[in-house]
Amino acid sequence: MSTLDVAKKDFLDVRRAKIVWFVGALYVLFMAMLVYFGQNGSQEPNILNALWNLTAVGAMFIPLIALVTAYLAIAGERESGSIKYMLSIPNTRRDVVLGKFLTRTSVVAVSIVVAFLLGGGLTLAWYPDPEMDAFAIMTALTVVYALTYVAVAIGISAATDSRSRAMGGSIAFFFVTSVLNVFGPLQFAIDYVANDLAGLEISMYQIAFVQSLVSPTAAYVNSTALAFPEGFNTIPPDLPWFLQGETMLVVLVGWLVVPLALGIWQFERADLS
Template identity: 30%
Template sequence: MTSHIPTVARKEFDDAGRSKLLWALIGLLVGLVTIGYVAIWYTVDDVTAAEVLSFLGTPLQVILPIAALIAGYMAVVGERRSGSIKLLLGLPPNRTDIVFGKLLGRTAVVGVAVGLAFLVSLVLGAAFFGDVPFVDWLGFAAVSLLFGTTFVGLAVGVSAGVATRGKSMALVVGLYMVFVALWELLTAGPYYLLYDEEVPVEPETWYLVLDQFNPIFAYTNLASSIVEGSLIPFQFQYGLQSMEAYGLTPAERHPGDAPFYLQDWFGVVVLLVWFAVPVAIGYYRFENADL
């Protein structure tokens, strides 16, 4: 049977590309990268392109998830809401083509955002700070693309699994707030209650395993292992763990040799889980939904 995923993906890329809000966020991302590089060049002496590269992690971890969620949260449920899903299913694409075509098309939009940000960093880095460490730059770009793709998968999975725009928006906004605003309360809070103390720099292993499953943490851990300097996760802090722990990876906080599931590369697994599980659940629900 012929797959129509590429056809749906091309249509989705065009449709998502018409979103003024999405392009405003992409423009903001590129603008912040430009302003940041110019400001660092103007104010800081004796800095290398490799050191400046880590600056990208800040605007990327803040803007990229929001852009990805906006790109994906209406992907499928928008068709159900308007009634066009029945017309679309009357054409050659089937439900599988729709879900994965939309996923591919919306991912391509986020890929454009990542590509533009890193292209600007490459040009400005070479112009202001000398040779750019291309291997580090390429690895950082690949990790950032995976990070953006993770949030697209999360949003498209939610969109496929619910029947209304309101539910889709509530779920993606709620999950984003969990990652950014509530994660420390949900992880360090129980630790504080169990041990009657703030989370130390070297906590129990179960805490490190749980804590690293925040996709934003996984991204900053991976990026910190690639670029010079460490990236601080964008997260609300409530003082439930030692201030010395902020910015350290799980491997750095584990006493002795860290097991494989606490090493930096395991962040790839975390991001893939957050991508694959919502897509699988959303696809299953959409495949069995009465439209």
């Protein structure tokens, strides 16, 4: 067997997980609601405002879709013992990790693309200026963002040997990188450590960059500058190069590659006896 064979078998399992499709359907519903309320009762509705609100919703909701879909991908099979059968077919351990990643990313990406296709259709019907270029960019950025959390969940799952540890690691990662980021404590913590304790006197822009390095959610929010015009809403018109959307996209790709590579490395070293 190979990576694709593992992915095909895994898809048969994940498609039966009702919680995965339920969470994905909720995101589709949020998309429809935000597009609808963005134009309801407005003389000059602007889809960019709806997309801006969707960024805030997605920053919290997308990680849940990804983590729920992927956190038990390998740890669940290790706890049940079925991983030994999969590796006896034979598959390499790298095939297992990459196959699981391919399946889970496909499921998550389909959920997001369906939501944006629905939102795009409603936008064309309800908005005088649908801004389809911004819609396409936001779709791509949101898919990449979701895949970073799938990679993290697969990495955690590959590095742990039980459901409880995989769940605990995923919840902890979500809380630190998403919840604390959205509500502010992560930024305050970086500021306190860098400026108050270390006395580095770094600027808020530099703090925002560090925040993006430790949180894919922060990198995603900053990357959306690619979809919105300069100075839109709270986006500063003179962002330094290290906070430009292109730089944040590179950071997101790093968040996709590094956790997956670490998961493969840890799984190849694991004792499965």
